[in-house]
Amino acid sequence: MSQNNAKQFDDLKRFEAKLNAPFQSLKTSFRRDQVWPFLMPNETKANIDKNILLYIEGLNLSFDGFKALNDLNLYINQGELRCLIGANGAGKSTLMDVITGKTQCDSGQVYFGQNIDLLKQDEASIANLGIGRKFQKPTVFEQQSVFDNLELSLKANKGVLPTLWAKITPLQQDKIQHVLSIIGLSKQAYQLAGSLSHGQKQWLEIGMLLVSEPRLLLVDEPVAGMTPQETERTAELLTSLAGERTVIVVEHDMEFVRSIANKVTVLHQGSVLAEGSMQEAQSNPEVIEVYLGEEAATPAPKVKNPIDKANNNKVSLIADKGVKI
Amino acid sequence: MTFMNTLFGQGRNGLQSRQQAGQKTLPFVAILVISTLLACASNLLLTEDSPLYVSTYTITLLGKYLCYAMLALAVDIIWGYCGILSLGHGAFFALGGYAMGMYLMRQIGDRGVYGDPVLPDFMVFLDWKSLPWFWQGMDQFWFAILMAVVIPGLLAFIFGWLAFRSRVTGVYLSIMTQALTYALLLAFFRNEMGFGGNNGLTDFKEILGFDLQADATRVSLFAITAFLLAVIFIISQYLMNSRMGKVILAIRDGESRARFMGYHTERYKVWLFVYSAIIAGIAGALYVPQVGIINPGEFSPINSIEIVIWVAVGGRGTLIGAIIGALIINYAKTRFTALFPEAWLFALGGLFVLVTLYLPKGLMGLWETLQTKLNKAAPEAEIEPKDEIKTGVSS
Numbered sequence: 001m002s003q004n005n006a007k008q009f010d011d012l013k014r015f016e017a018k019l020n021a022p023f024q025s026l027k028t029s030f031r032r033d034q035v036w037p038f039l040m041p042n043e044t045k046a047n048i049d050k051n052i053l054l055y056i057e058g059l060n061l062s063f064d065g066f067k068a069l070n071d072l073n074l075y076i077n078q079g080e081l082r083c084l085i086g087a088n089g090a091g092k093s094t095l096m097d098v099i100t101g102k103t104q105c106d107s108g109q110v111y112f113g114q115n116i117d118l119l120k121q122d123e124a125s126i127a128n129l130g131i132g133r134k135f136q137k138p139t140v141f142e143q144q145s146v147f148d149n150l151e152l153s154l155k156a157n158k159g160v161l162p163t164l165w166a167k168i169t170p171l172q173q174d175k176i177q178h179v180l181s182i183i184g185l186s187k188q189a190y191q192l193a194g195s196l197s198h199g200q201k202q203w204l205e206i207g208m209l210l211v212s213e214p215r216l217l218l219v220d221e222p223v224a225g226m227t228p229q230e231t232e233r234t235a236e237l238l239t240s241l242a243g244e245r246t247v248i249v250v251e252h253d254m255e256f257v258r259s260i261a262n263k264v265t266v267l268h269q270g271s272v273l274a275e276g277s278m279q280e281a282q283s284n285p286e287v288i289e290v291y292l293g294e295e296a297a298t299p300a301p302k303v304k305n306p307i308d309k310a311n312n313n314k315v316s317l318i319a320d321k322g323v324k325i
Numbered sequence: 326m327t328f329m330n331t332l333f334g335q336g337r338n339g340l341q342s343r344q345q346a347g348q349k350t351l352p353f354v355a356i357l358v359i360s361t362l363l364a365c366a367s368n369l370l371l372t373e374d375s376p377l378y379v380s381t382y383t384i385t386l387l388g389k390y391l392c393y394a395m396l397a398l399a400v401d402i403i404w405g406y407c408g409i410l411s412l413g414h415g416a417f418f419a420l421g422g423y424a425m426g427m428y429l430m431r432q433i434g435d436r437g438v439y440g441d442p443v444l445p446d447f448m449v450f451l452d453w454k455s456l457p458w459f460w461q462g463m464d465q466f467w468f469a470i471l472m473a474v475v476i477p478g479l480l481a482f483i484f485g486w487l488a489f490r491s492r493v494t495g496v497y498l499s500i501m502t503q504a505l506t507y508a509l510l511l512a513f514f515r516n517e518m519g520f521g522g523n524n525g526l527t528d529f530k531e532i533l534g535f536d537l538q539a540d541a542t543r544v545s546l547f548a549i550t551a552f553l554l555a556v557i558f559i560i561s562q563y564l565m566n567s568r569m570g571k572v573i574l575a576i577r578d579g580e581s582r583a584r585f586m587g588y589h590t591e592r593y594k595v596w597l598f599v600y601s602a603i604i605a606g607i608a609g610a611l612y613v614p615q616v617g618i619i620n621p622g623e624f625s626p627i628n629s630i631e632i633v634i635w636v637a638v639g640g641r642g643t644l645i646g647a648i649i650g651a652l653i654i655n656y657a658k659t660r661f662t663a664l665f666p667e668a669w670l671f672a673l674g675g676l677f678v679l680v681t682l683y684l685p686k687g688l689m690g691l692w693e694t695l696q697t698k699l700n701k702a703a704p705e706a707e708i709e710p711k712d713e714i715k716t717g718v719s720s
Contacts, residue, residue: 100585127587140583141575148571160596164569212586304426 029118046113046129046215053078053216053246059108061094061270068094069105069269076216083243083257084250084283086267087291092250093136095267096218099127100133112216128158132214136221142194146185146204149193150176153208171248175211182237183207198225206237217247223256235260266290350562353645354555361551366546375521381540388547388615389511390655395608397635397651398644402561404633405641406570407597408577409494412629413502414605416509416568417477419623423513424476426526426619427460428469429537433530446528447521456518466533473610474603481602485595492591494580503626510624525620532614543615550611554648557604561644564600573597627670634677640687649688 046053054076068092076082084092097103099110101123110118118126127133140149141149156162168176180186184202188196193204202225209217219238223231231253239260241247251257257264257278264281266274274284281287289319364379364387371378382684383720396418403409435442439449443456484505488498516522535542564570575583576590583590613619622628632651654673662669684691 101584102581122589123581123584124587124589127585135582139579141578141582143578144571144574151568152571152575152583158589160569160589160592163572163588163593164564164567166568168568204412280345286599 015122047115048078048113050114051078052076052136053080053113054248055109055111055114055192056095056099057109059095059098059104059105059110061098061103067270069108071099072108072267072271074272076246076248079243079246080263081238081247081249081260083261083264084248085252085254085257085264086273089269091269092267093220093268094270096133096182096220096248096250099218100131124158127212130213130215131218132212132216133218134205134209134220134222136224136242138198138205140193140196140201140204142192144193145190146180146196147176147189149204150179150207150211153212155213156213179207179210182210199227199230202226203230206234215245217241217245219247219249221251222249223251223253231256232259243264349645350559354559357551357555357558361548365548368544381543384547385543385615387527388543388550388653389612391547391550391554392608392612392615393632393635393655394648394651395550395557395611396605396632397639397647398554398557398561399604399608399634400632401600401639401641401644401647402565402604403597404636405643405647406565406577407573407594409594410499410597410633411502411598411601412499412633413504413506413625414601414632415629416502416506416624417481417602417605418609418612418628419509419513419619419621420477420480421473421609422613422623423520423526423609423620424463424469424473424606425610425613426529427463427472427520428466428522429529429532429614430526431464432461432532433528436530437528445521445522445526447516448519451516453519460519460527472611473606476605477609478599479603481599482595485598488589489594489598503629506624506629507626510621513621513624521620523621525618525622526613527618527620528603528616529614537614537617546611546615550615553607553611557607558644558648561604565644567662613711629671634673634680636687637677638680638684638687640689642686643689646687646689653688 025058044257050073052075054074056072056076059069059072068089072091072095073096084095086092094103098105099118101118101121105119108119109254110117112126112129112131116129118129118131121129141152144152153173154168154175156166156172177186178187183206185196185200185204188200193201196204202222206219206222209219222234222238226234235256238247238249249257249260260280263276264278265272266281266284266287268290273290274281274287276284364384367375367377367379368381368384368614373380396414399417400411400414403411409675413474431444433445437446437449439446441449444453448456457689463472484502488501493501513520513525514516514523520526531537532542532546535545537543565573572583572588572593575586575588576593580590609623631654633652635651636647638651638654639648640646654676661672680687686693
């Protein structure tokens with residue numbers, strides 16, 4: 001009897017399933033918790049099968065005969081934290097300009113993943129691909145509040161009409177509050193960004209990067225003008241970001257670089273001079289020669305950390321300026 | 326240099342202006358509506374010997390001022406909020422005016438001097454046999470209104486698309502807009518263009534069958550102008566308070582930074598320019614039936630520069646400021662030109678220099694400074710965040 005019942009129940013279920021079959025596709029396309037595929041923002045996904053996020057090959061760029069970039073090759077792995085170091089004019093900032101579309105290069109290739117040619121896109125499209133940049137000089141919108149600055153940076157459809165109708169969602173609200181607490185500006189959220197101190201502007205700039213959830217962060221001199229404690233916090237923040245996101249840091253402060261980097265790339269005269277761990281870079285004879293010039297050519301084994309020595313001067317110079325400010 | 330900075334640099338304090346402007350929207354619209362109703366009522370209901378009677382002449386004058394206020398609003402939207410100093414907005418105004426003028430011309434019908442049922446007088450005079458193609462359909466009111474909006478919008482789109490995509494900014498863009506309006510001035514002066522040449526379009530008789538000289542028509546036109554000004558003001562206020570408004574301020578203060586955040590700034594600028602041109606076109610279309618004439622003089626570069634002065638005096642970056650500036654200066658102009666007609670342009674030029682040097686935020690800025698001085702006891706209240714944001718803080 002009970003067997004019969006179970007069979008009947010099974011039959012009923014099968015019948016029901018048969019009835020529902022034609023509606024199944026409808027049901028999936030009318031799910032209330034989802035957006036229709038054709039309404040979804042048209043995102044190009046970067047192909048990172050080889051675990052390399054950024055390919056830079058044979059990059060050349062010259063300004064009036066001066067070779068800012070000279071056959072530069074660089075590969076950045078997915079989830080890596082890479083530091084770029086080099087003297088002034090080595091091409092660090094120029095490289096960032098080329099990646100973000102600010103400057104056109106003469107020849108070479110820049111690919112985001114295996115499939116997206118960055119050289120064919122403009123600044124805004126590149127930013128929408130998930131490449132965020134923090135500038136050397138903090139450039140926040142001083143006439144708008146800290147909150148508005150963050151709201152503008154949110155990862156969202158940035159077309160004209162979507163922006164016109166955009167309302168800040170509770171999720172985004174939370175995200176902004178979260179980032180505000182990370183960058184320590186919760187109390188200043190509704191102050192004008194112009195009223196912040198230099199260090200706070202740096203943090204706001206970092207916060208603007210964070211809310212935009214980029215895949216690749218290009219960070220240009222993040223700790224310039226920061227106190228040692230703030231520098232430490234920045235280091236923590238950047239290392240915590242690596243893994244999930246890919247970070248490229250340009251920095252002059254060697255102490256800072258040593259504290260965060262497991263891999264550094266030394267640029268010199270627009271091309272890569274050395275690549276490897278900080279230790280390797282420091283013991284590389286070419287690097288020593290470039291950093292200390294003639295001095296290193298003559299035997300001067302006493303110098304233990306040539307980069308440090310070369311940069312100590314620079315750092316102290318910066319510090320001097322900092323005092324004046 | 327500071328002078329240039331005031332012209333092209335950052336305008337007003339964004340956050341404060343937007344919040345305060347938001348608070349002032351309702352009172353402002355209320356004042357506008359009530360004073361319009363009062364003026365209309367006192368014209369229609371009172372007799373001429375009553376002390377409160379507002380003459381039809383005054384009504385028309387007020388209507389004209391409101392058209393100018395709308396035009397100032399259009400310039401403020403792109404100059405005050407987006408930093409694009411357009412010295413050619415008179416062109417969009419005049420184009421809207423010409424579209425309306427063409428409709429009014431066609432309405433004359435066979436009542437013209439030559440009595441031709443289709444051709445306007447100036448065409449008969451030029452010995453034209455048939456109506457040019459661009460005059461077709463202009464006898465339909467809806468079509469003329471559509472053209473008053475579409476033609477300025479289209480011109481603004483093409484101009485903006487070419488200029489902003491090539492990243493032309495600052496002084497260069499201002500000069501280009503000036504050239505645009507000057508080129509149109511020269512073109513519309515030519516009789517062969519088919520827009521009445523030097524004399525323009527005039528001698529209008531009626532609009533939608535209503536006599537243009539009648540009191541009721543004039544009062545209605547004035548009321549419609551006030552109503553549309555209020556509507557455009559509210560829409561613009563919404564626009565500037567939306568996230569799009571924040572992007573627009575961001576473009577003004579750091580265009581390349583906004584680009585690196587993923588905003589295609591040229592698209593925002595083009596659409597804002599089109600929006601502004603459409604407002605100017607509407608203002609022009611409302612202006613012509615009230616003034617009774619449209620001629621190439623409206624394209625004159627001086628007119629466009631005057632608009633900028635209205636905005637600067639009122640306070641750019643505040644929509645109310647632009648409106649107030651336009652009203653005050655035009656009232657002053659009416660009084661002044663009656664007394665010393667030759668001196669007006671000198672006075673205007675002097676005013677512009679003085680305002681840019683000593684009142685970079687215009688009258689609205691002066692008002693705000695006075696207010697903060699009065700409220701010094703409770704300065705915190707000035708920058709109280711909006712309610713929705715406040716809830717965000719506490720959560």
